[in-house]
Amino acid sequence: MSLSDIANTLVEACRTQNEASLLDNHYHADAVSVEAADFSGMGRETQGVDGIKGKHEWWASNFDVHGGDVQGPFLHGEDRFAVIFSMDVTEKASGERSQMSEVAVYHVADDKIVREEFYGTA
Secondary structure: OHHHHHHHHHEEEEEEEEHHHHHHHEEEEEEEEEOOOOOOOOEEEOOHHHHHHHHHHHHHHHHEEEEEEEEEEEOOOOEEEEEEEEEEEEEOOOEEEEEEEEEEEEEOOOOOEEEEEEOOOO
C-alpha cells in the first residue's frame, strides 16, 4: 500500500467519523500517539493500538461532534503526511460548545502508521 493510499484511506475514514475502524489494520501494533497537551489526564503520549483505542473511547464518551472538516492529506516525502481537522464539539460534562482546529502529522513505515502527532491552536 502506498503512502498516498494509506493517507487517503485515513482521511476518508475521518470524514465519515469512522477512523477507529482503521486502528487494527492500518496502525502498527506499537504505534505512538502524541497530543499537543494532556487533555484527558492520561498524559500526552500513548503507546500501542490498545492505548490509542482508549483515547478514541475517551473522546467519544466526553464529546459530542456536531460537524467538522477534514483537509488533506498533505504528503511529505515517502513516509509522512499531514491532515488538518476542524471540529464543532460540545463537551458533555459542561455542555460547552466550541470550535477546535488541529494539524495531525502521521508517520508511516512498512505500510503502517507508526506515529501520529497532533498540533493544536493556542
